[in-house]
Amino acid sequence: MDRWQTIIEPFRIHAVEPIRLTTEAERERALEAAGWNLFNLHADDVLIDLLTDSGTGAMSRDQWAAIQHGDESYAGSPSWYVFLEAVQELFPFRHVIPTHQGRAAEKILFTAVGGPGRIVPNNTHFDTTRANVEFTGAEALDLVIPEGRQPALIHPFKGNMDVAALERLLTERGDLVPIVVVTITNNSGGGQPVSLENLRAVRAVCDRFAKPLFLDGCRFAENAWFIKQREPGQQDRPVVDIVREIGSLADGMTMSAKKDALVNIGGWLALNDDGLAEQCRNLLILTEGFPTYGGLAGRDLEAMAQGLREVVDEDYLRYRIRSTAYLGDALVQAGIPCVQPFGGHAVYLDARALLAHIPPLEYPGQSLAVELYRAGGIRGVEIGTVMFGLHPDGTETEAPMDLVRLAIPRRTYTQSHIDYVIEVARDVVSRASSLRGYRIVRQPAQLRHFTATFEPLG
Numbered sequence: 022m023d024r025w026q027t028i029i030e031p032f033r034i035h036a037v038e039p040i041r042l043t044t045e046a047e048r049e050r051a052l053e054a055a056g057w058n059l060f061n062l063h064a065d066d067v068l069i070d071l072l073t074d075s076g077t078g079a080m081s082r083d084q085w086a087a088i089q090h091g092d093e094s095y096a097g098s099p100s101w102y103v104f105l106e107a108v109q110e111l112f113p114f115r116h117v118i119p120t121h122q123g124r125a126a127e128k129i130l131f132t133a134v135g136g137p138g139r140i141v142p143n144n145t146h147f148d149t150t151r152a153n154v155e156f157t158g159a160e161a162l163d164l165v166i167p168e169g170r171q172p173a174l175i176h177p178f179k180g181n182m183d184v185a186a187l188e189r190l191l192t193e194r195g196d197l198v199p200i201v202v203v204t205i206t207n208n209s210g211g212g213q214p215v216s217l218e219n220l221r222a223v224r225a226v227c228d229r230f231a232k233p234l235f236l237d238g239c240r241f242a243e244n245a246w247f248i249k250q251r252e253p254g255q256q257d258r259p260v261v262d263i264v265r266e267i268g269s270l271a272d273g274m275t276m277s278a279k280k281d282a283l284v285n286i287g288g289w290l291a292l293n294d295d296g297l298a299e300q301c302r303n304l305l306i307l308t309e310g311f312p313t314y315g316g317l318a319g320r321d322l323e324a325m326a327q328g329l330r331e332v333v334d335e336d337y338l339r340y341r342i343r344s345t346a347y348l349g350d351a352l353v354q355a356g357i358p359c360v361q362p363f364g365g366h367a368v369y370l371d372a373r374a375l376l377a378h379i380p381p382l383e384y385p386g387q388s389l390a391v392e393l394y395r396a397g398g399i400r401g402v403e404i405g406t407v408m409f410g411l412h413p414d415g416t417e418t419e420a421p422m423d424l425v426r427l428a429i430p431r432r433t434y435t436q437s438h439i440d441y442v443i444e445v446a447r448d449v450v451s452r453a454s455s456l457r458g459y460r461i462v463r464q465p466a467q468l469r470h471f472t473a474t475f476e477p478l479g
């Protein structure tokens with residue numbers, strides 16, 4: 022395969038979904054109506070939607086077939102057992118608790134283990150994870166290695182946790198730490214993987230301080246592929262084996278199945294601790310549903326089970342990771358500084374570096390994201406000061422980085438769609454110095470990036 026440069030999508034298109042071309046004038050009107058928040062757009066007005074890789078992928082023929090097997094019994098559905106077996110095949114945790122998506126698993130877990138005065142360390146909390154930790158009154162602490170905070174620096178595992186910093190935290194304030202979390206891959210840090218070596222070291226520290234280790238496992242298969250490609254001694258190992266070792270190092274996980282279970286909705290919380298599992302199931306019943314379906318239909322459980330079998334296919338993972346790097350390479354050639362190396366599910370454009378004339382508190386990431394949409398109908402997302410700059414006490418500071426993430430939905434766009442994205446990005450770069458910042462007109466107290474409205478400055 023490696024003799025050929027062309028990236029072959031390892032599938033044929035079986036059902037087509039039309040996308041609508043729009044004019045620049047139409048997009049300008051849509052932006053104004055949306056308060057310059059790309060989350061507020063009507064998705065029909067988006068040509069290439071790279072807002073997220075979450076729940077936006079295409080399901081396979083076999084997943085649609087599995088949906089027909091869905092059994093909607095309230096309790097003990099056969100679909101639940103199919104799902105349970107598929108999860109435990111990869112992650113043999115004693116308790117698996119289905120939820121409607123990742124944040125529901127987070128809400129349940131942190132309601133059980135969080136609370137005022139507590140500290141939850143993570144390599145980097147994803148926004149919903151941070152919000153769920155902070156909502157309980159606990160502190161969400163990011164302990165990624167220093168290399169993970171430098172967008173241009175090349176390092177094979179920039180998602181790694183700073184083990185020495187974790188050790189210091191546990192030595193000095195360990196009694197306040199209920200669990201340690203590692204996010205694979207590290208989405209908010211650029212979709213960067215975590216090495217097996219790092220996970221083993223974190224495990225050893227957790228053992229020493231008797232702390233449970235949880236994975237935020239959304240992109241476990243992509244992370245395992247990076248391990249196979251980049252970690253010495255892992256090249257000849259099947260990805261599925263690497264996944265199992267990752268799981269064996271943890272005491273539990275939260276999962277958004279909308280990523281590496283290749284479905285449009287779903288998730289789970291899995292763990293070994295019987296007492297904590299009971300507490301979590303009680304919380305599950307309050308908001309999600311009975312423990313054998315969580316917030317899902319039986320058919321969703323079947324689709325997840327099939328997705329879990331497909332996502333560890335190495336032809337799929339090779340195509341997936343290579344096609345993300347194809348976009349990244351072209352954007353760098355076009356003169357856009359990007360987080361390097363490229364993440365698994367997305368390319369992260371360094372808007373702060375590209376738009377150095379826009380101060381962080383005027384949201385350079387927002388400016389770049391809006392312009393990609395205005396010029397070409399491409400929707401990305403700001404991951405920077407808009408997303409992370411507002412604190413629970415109402416103060417605002419600049420985020421460590423101002424990025425725009427172009428996330429690639431799984432098995433959805435072809436290489437020519439991506440070539441179009443590259444062409445539009447080149448055009449935006451050529452006008453970068455004329456882009457302006459934004460001011461926020463209205464915002465909620467939490468997760469403001471979803472609903473805030475903006476106004477262009479100048």
Ligand SMILES: Cc1ncc(COP(=O)(O)O)c(C=O)c1O
Nearest residue numbers: 075122123124147149208239277
């Ligand atoms: C690392 C990470 N954790 C948690 C979540 C939350 O998952 P969900 O959107 O299914 O609630 C996401 C979603 O993007 C994520 O990327």
